[in-house]
Every structure is written in C-alpha cells, then in structure tokens.
Amino acid sequence: MTRQEMHELALDYLQKRLTTEEKAKVFRLIEVDAEFLQVLSFEATLLRQFEQLKTTAPAGLRKRVQERITAATQNPGKVIAGQVIHYILKGTLPQIAWAVYQPWQRRVFAYE
Amino acid sequence: MSFEEIYSKYVDAVYRFLKFKLGDEHLVEDVLQETFLAVYKNFQKIGEVSSPKAWILAIARHKLVDHLRKKRLVEVELNEGIEVDPGPDRLFIHQLLSHLDETARTILYGLYVEQLTCSELAEILGIPVGTVKSKAHAARAILQNKLKEESV
Numbered sequence: 607m608t609r610q611e612m613h614e615l616a617l618d619y620l621q622k623r624l625t626t627e628e629k630a631k632v633f634r635l636i637e638v639d640a641e642f643l644q645v646l647s648f649e650a651t652l653l654r655q656f657e658q659l660k661t662t663a664p665a666g667l668r669k670r671v672q673e674r675i676t677a678a679t680q681n682p683g684k685v686i687a688g689q690v691i692h693y694i695l696k697g698t699l700p701q702i703a704w705a706v707y708q709p710w711q712r713r714v715f716a717y718e
Numbered sequence: 719m720s721f722e723e724i725y726s727k728y729v730d731a732v733y734r735f736l737k738f739k740l741g742d743e744h745l746v747e748d749v750l751q752e753t754f755l756a757v758y759k760n761f762q763k764i765g766e767v768s769s770p771k772a773w774i775l776a777i778a779r780h781k782l783v784d785h786l787r788k789k790r791l792v793e794v795e796l797n798e799g800i801e802v803d804p805g806p807d808r809l810f811i812h813q814l815l816s817h818l819d820e821t822a823r824t825i826l827y828g829l830y831v832e833q834l835t836c837s838e839l840a841e842i843l844g845i846p847v848g849t850v851k852s853k854a855h856a857a858r859a860i861l862q863n864k865l866k867e868e869s870v
Contacts, residue, residue, distance in 0.1 A: 610855045621833050648862055655811045656830035663733035663750075667743075671751045672725060679758055 612642050616649040721758055728771060729754070731832055732778045738827055739782055749785050753778040772838035775828075779842055817864055822857040825850055 607615075612635075618624050619632045635642040696704060719727075732753055736746040756777050757764075767773040815823045821843060828834040828842065836854070840847040 610851065613855065613858055614851075617829065623833075648858075648865070651865065652826075652858075652861065653830055655814065656827070658811055659734065659738055659827065659831050661734055661737060662730045667733070667747055667750075668729055671729075671747065671754065672722075674751055675725075675754050675758060678755060 607642075609641075609645070612645045613649060616642070616646040617653075619646070620649055620653055719764075721761055724757065724761075724764065724770065724774075725754055728774050731771060732774060734831065735775055735778055735827070736782060738831075739824075745785070749778065749781050752781045752785070756781065769834075769838050769841070771832070772834060772841045775832070775834075776842040776844075779824075814861055814864055817860055818857050821845070822853050822860075825854050826857050826861075829854060 615624075615628070615632060615635075619629065624632065632646075636646065695707060699707060729750070732750055733746065736749050736753075737743075740746050740749070753774070757774055760777075764770055764773065815826070818826070824843065825839055828839045829836075834842070836847050836850040839850045843850070
C-alpha cells in the first residue's frame with residue numbers, strides 16, 4: 607500500500623465511508639503498521655483543524671438571498687430596474703456614500 | 719426535489735465555500751445569490767448530474783471567478799489567493815493553508831470540510847482526478863511538515 611493510499615483509507619475511515627471489510631483492514635493496519643497509525647493520527651489532526659471552517663449561513667442572509675431569488679424569478683422587470691439603479695448609483699455615488707448605501711439597500715430589500 | 723429544497727440543502731455548503739474563498743460577507747452574499755440564480759435557471763439539468771453538490775459548487779466557483787474578474791481583484795489567476803480575515807478561532811488553519819497554492823487549498827477544503835470525493839473535486843475544478851489526488855498528496859506532505867515544525 608502506498609503512502610497516498612494510506613491517507614485516503616485513513617480519511618475514509620474517519621469520515622465513516624468504509625465497508626465492514628475495509629474497516630477490518632484498518633483495524634488490522636492499526637495493530638501491525640506503525641506508519642499507518644501515524645498517517646491516521648495526522649488525518650485526525652487535519653480533520654479537527656478543518657472542523658473550524660464548518661460554518662453555516664446566517665439565518666438572515668439565507669432568508670434575504672432566497673427572497674431576492676424568488677423576486678428575481680417572479681418579477682424580473684422589477685429586478686432589472688433595481689439593477690439599473692444599482693449600477694447608476696455605483697457609478698455616480700462617491701465611494702464613502704456607496705459604502706453606506708450598500709448595507710442600507712440590503713436591509714431594505716430584506717424587509718420589503 | 720424542488721428548487722426550495724435544493725436551496726435549503728446546499729445553501730450552507732455554498733456559503734461555507736464562498737466564505738472560505740472570499741471572507742467578505744457582502745461579497746459572499748452577492749456571489750451566493752448569483753450562484754443560486756444560475757442554479758434556478760439551469761434547474762432542469764440537476765437530474766442529469768451525478769453529484770448535485772459538486773455541480774452547485776462548480777457553479778459557485780465559476781461565479782466567484784467571474785465576480786472577482788469583474789471587480790478586478792484578480793487579474794491573471796486566482797493563484798495568489800485573496801486576503802481573508804479568518805477570525806481568531808480559524809487563524810491556525812488559515813495560516814497552515816497559506817503554505818499551499820489556491821488549487822491545493824480548495825482540494826483539501828473539499829476533502830476535509832465538504833467530504834467531497836476526488837471525482838467531485840475534479841468536476842468542480844475542471845481538472846483530472848489524478849491531478850486532484852496528486853495535489854492532495856503533495857499538500858498533505860507540506861502540511862505534515864508544517865505541523866511537525868509547529869510541534870517542535
């Protein structure tokens with residue numbers, strides 16, 4: 607078994623994607639192969655680190671985006687008008703005013 | 719499955735992916751919306767794809783690249799990466815990943831966070847499965863060395 611295959615097997619084991627036979631193979635390797643044990647420990651460490659990135663979309667954002675998609679697909683004319691205004695303001699407003707306008711616009715659309 | 723069900727099922731995965739790549743919440747929201755609008759417009763294709771999650775994340779990646787190109791945040795490639803504010807809890811993993819190129823970072827993110835297969839990642843990134851595997855292996859070796867250095 608190559609080192610790459612060891613990593614793949616160890617990760618599949620930790621992510622619970624193995625068949626009974628494959629799990630038995632992992633248990634055997636844990637008992638007899640120090641290199642595999644080291645690989646398994648490394649994969650567990652990486653998984654723990656990556657756990658920190660497992661965020662979920664904030665409820666407000668989820669709702670806002672879904673509402674905007676519904677609006678865009680049910681009333682495309684209104685959305686096109688909104689986009690035209692958006693680009694006109696983006697091109698004409700000073701940068702600082704644009705920075706204030708954007709979050710305001712999002713709030714207004716969210717509670718429309 | 720209806721569009722609403724697909725949205726509920728995959729919105730977190732797309733959000734996480736965009737947050738990982740962009741950091742900026744406003745930008746994430748814009749690209750998330752563009753992604754799901756594209757999903758809506760191409761909804762009839764979802765029955766034909768082998769992995770809806772990989773298909774949606776591939777759309778998200780395309781939208782992300784388009785968005786960044788439009789904003790001129792990237793001019794040649796995404797390889798330099800974007801400065802992301804990870805927040806204090808996620809600092810270590812971001813520091814660790816900073817030793818890798820953008821493609822390798824995305825591959826490891828897909829493998830460890832989204833539990834994607836190498837085939838799904840190949841579909842998302844538009845590269846051969848073999849390249850995904852070899853890049854993952856090389857990235858692991860780099861991170862293993864970095865972790866060893868950290869523990870010394």
